[in-house]
Amino acid sequence: MEQALTLGRPLTPFLPGKLGAAHRLAAEHWLGRSAEASPTSTNQDAQELPFQRWYRFKEAFAPRAVVDAIASLNHRPTTCMDPFGGSGTTALTCQFLGIRPTTVEVNPFLADLIEAKLSRYDVAGLVADYRTTIDRAWASRPDPAQIMVGVPPTFLEPGVNGRWIFSIEVASQILAFRLAIDALPDAKHARLLRVLLGSVLIACSNVIISGKGRRYRSGWSKRSVNRHDVGKLFERAFLAAVEDICRYGPRPCGDYTLLRGDARKVLTDAPACELALFSPPYPNSFDYTDIYNVELWMLGYLRNREDNRALRELTLRSHVQIKRCYAATVNSPLLREVIERLGAKRDQLWDSDIPEMVRAYFDDLATVLSGLWHVMRPGASVMMVVGDSRYAEISVDVGAISAEIAATLGYRQVERRSMRSMRSSAQQGGRFELGETLVHLTRE
Ligand SMILES: C[S@@+](CC[C@H](N)C(=O)[O-])C[C@H]1O[C@@H](n2cnc3c(N)ncnc32)[C@H](O)[C@@H]1O
Numbered sequence: 267m268e269q270a271l272t273l274g275r276p277l278t279p280f281l282p283g284k285l286g287a288a289h290r291l292a293a294e295h296w297l298g299r300s301a302e303a304s305p306t307s308t309n310q311d312a313q314e315l316p317f318q319r320w321y322r323f324k325e326a327f328a329p330r331a332v333v334d335a336i337a338s339l340n341h342r343p344t345t346c347m348d349p350f351g352g353s354g355t356t357a358l359t360c361q362f363l364g365i366r367p368t369t370v371e372v373n374p375f376l377a378d379l380i381e382a383k384l385s386r387y388d389v390a391g392l393v394a395d396y397r398t399t400i401d402r403a404w405a406s407r408p409d410p411a412q413i414m415v416g417v418p419p420t421f422l423e424p425g426v427n428g429r430w431i432f433s434i435e436v437a438s439q440i441l442a443f444r445l446a447i448d449a450l451p452d453a454k455h456a457r458l459l460r461v462l463l464g465s466v467l468i469a470c471s472n473v474i475i476s477g478k479g480r481r482y483r484s485g486w487s488k489r490s491v492n493r494h495d496v497g498k499l500f501e502r503a504f505l506a507a508v509e510d511i512c513r514y515g516p517r518p519c520g521d522y523t524l525l526r527g528d529a530r531k532v533l534t535d536a537p538a539c540e541l542a543l544f545s546p547p548y549p550n551s552f553d554y555t556d557i558y559n560v561e562l563w564m565l566g567y568l569r570n571r572e573d574n575r576a577l578r579e580l581t582l583r584s585h586v587q588i589k590r591c592y593a594a595t596v597n598s599p600l601l602r603e604v605i606e607r608l609g610a611k612r613d614q615l616w617d618s619d620i621p622e623m624v625r626a627y628f629d630d631l632a633t634v635l636s637g638l639w640h641v642m643r644p645g646a647s648v649m650m651v652v653g654d655s656r657y658a659e660i661s662v663d664v665g666a667i668s669a670e671i672a673a674t675l676g677y678r679q680v681e682r683r684s685m686r687s688m689r690s691s692a693q694q695g696g697r698f699e700l701g702e703t704l705v706h707l708t709r710e
Contacts, residue, residue: 292518293362297330316510317383320503321465323353323376324475327545327651332359335543335649335704343540347641349529349634350546350582354380357522364518368536370525372580373554375464375561377526382458384522387511395455396504400497402446403439410437413445416570417563429482431471431560439493440467440564443500448566462507464561466499471560479557528580530630533637540646542638547584548653549627549662550700551617555581583626592622594629598670600663601628607660614658624655624662632671639676642709648677649707651685654700665703677707 296316312318312328332355336343348356348369357367357380367384371377410422414437422437423430432440443463450456468475472486483489525532547554555562555578562568568577578588608621615621638648652664669679683704 292364292514293333293359296362296514297333316514317358318353318355320383320461320507320510321353321379323379325545326353327355329355329359329362332356332543333363336360336363336365336541339541339647343646345537345539345541347536347539347542347638348544349533349542349638350544351380351524352376352545354383356543357524358383361517361519361522362514365541366519366521366523368523368525368539370527370529370532370536372526372528373558373562373577374526374567375461375558375565377524378457379461379464381522381524382461384524385454385458386515386520387454387458389508389512389515391452392455392458392511393508395450395452396459399443399446399450399459400501402449403442404497406442406445408438408441408445410434410441413441414563416573417568421560421563429472431473432564433491435493436470436491436496437564439496440470443496444565458507459504460565462503463500464565465503466496467560467564469499470496473560475557479552480560530582530633530637533634533641536641538643539641540643542642542646542648542650544649545651546631546634547582548655549584549624549664550653550655551585551587553578553581553585553587556587582630583623584630586617586619586623589619592619592626594622594625596625596629596632596671598628598667598674600667600670601625604660604662604667608657611658611660616657620657624657628667628671631668632675635668635672635677636675639709644709646709647680647706648672648709650705651702652705653702656700661700663701665701665705669705669707672705672707676710678710680706680708682706 312326312330313322315329318326318329336346343365345366345368346356346360348367351357351369351371353376354369357369360367361384369380371380410432414422420426420429421431423433425431440463444460447456447459447463450459470491472482472489473480474483523537525535555574559568559574562574562577568574575588579590583590583592605621605625608615608624612618612621617623635648642648650668652668654664655662665682665684669682673679681704683706685702685704
């Protein structure tokens with residue numbers, strides 16, 4: 267069973283004395299749902315939580331871990347930053363705790379997912395727009411071959427080498443919903459409906475997503491999914507979202523800032539924050555843009571190879587799946603040592619660019635930490651969860667190296683704690699032996 271990020275100790279009571287009763291109740295009520303399902307905080311039950319169930323993002327924090335991290339501080343922050351938003355767990359949990367979130371996400375589908383979760387809705391208007399979408403979609407039969415012109419050929423029947431991700435019938439129905447959603451005048455409603463349509467795509471497809479990536483289902487060619495199945499799944503997703511919005515719409519904080527783009531660049535536009543709590547991609551060659559790209563292509567976020575390439579260029583240099591520039595100026599004794607050792611074993615590495623990629627990864631982390639330094643108030647905490655990597659039996663101790671780099675940027679280390687987290691299996695391709703570390707710094 268997958269296990270979510272826990273910070274290595276039992277669930278902390280909800281911020282005793284640091285939050286008002288209303289905030290405590292709002293968060294307790296929300297998280298109480300997973301406590302009913304299981305006594306421990308697992309990623310699986312966290313994924314069943316209201317809002318978190320809108321889209322299964324395997325690398326997400328468990329919201330309880332966010333609560334625990336905030337509870338461990340000796341003050342209650344009023345603002346919190348997550349420069350690698352993912353599915354928005356830190357930001358959403360902060361709203362429940364009455365803390366104003368700022369978050370950054372480079373992947374436009376995930377950015378929409380985050381914004382859909384953090385927004386407030388007029389439910390009657392939302393239901394009306396859903397009905398309009400359904401009526402319009404069932405009245406049309408778009409031709410996928412005409413609309414999905416720049417999409418990789420594997421996406422659409424007849425695919426490549428006898429394999430395809432979507433049948434023509436299913437793709438046509440997905441496109442019918444998508445085009446009806448795109449035509450809605452209310453951008454907020456369209457965003458939520460697009461995200462919910464995105465949440466059913468994998469279930470309608472011939473592939474599954476695991477910690478190791480995307481692969482074809484066993485027996486996929488005998489599996490039959492039709493246009494009505496797409497409609498039923500979309501309806502189910504919508505009803506669940508409406509339930510969550512009705513139950514938990516009014517949260518102690520209804521505000522947020524979402525910066526869409528590259529955290530290495532956009533932090534200059536962020537408001538000042540008292541806490542940063544996040545997990546960057548790990549330097550383990552897990553390429554988010556590739557693995558989560560069914561939604562990007564099917565929902566029209568990507569239209570051609572150039573779009574795809576441009577998005578991948580904006581992501582942290584944590585993988586070698588695309589050839590890119592690995593120029594880096596960052597320096598630290600620990601990093602130098604590991605790069606030298608990797609360089610000496612270059613002929614045993616599965617990709618000869620790995621030493622440069624690892625260096626570039628820390629260069630990117632340094633850029634983000636330096637951007638954060640200008641956003642964080644003096645004395646503010648920066649808590650980041652990082653994961654180690656190993657190439658040719660050489661371990662890359664990401665916690666130690668990033669703490670060493672952070673010290674040169676004006677941060678003081680409060681603690682570095684290793685964590686037990688099977689969540690790492692997703693980011694680490696199913697290998698459990700690699701460590702994850704919570705690096706707690708303060709901005710001096
Ligand atoms: C480990 S996930 C974060 C998960 C998050 N803590 C949650 O609970 O959902 C890392 C995220 O960083 C995003 N990312 C990668 N490169 C980025 C960049 N340059 N700027 C902003 N976000 C980036 C990825 O798209 C991914 O969603």
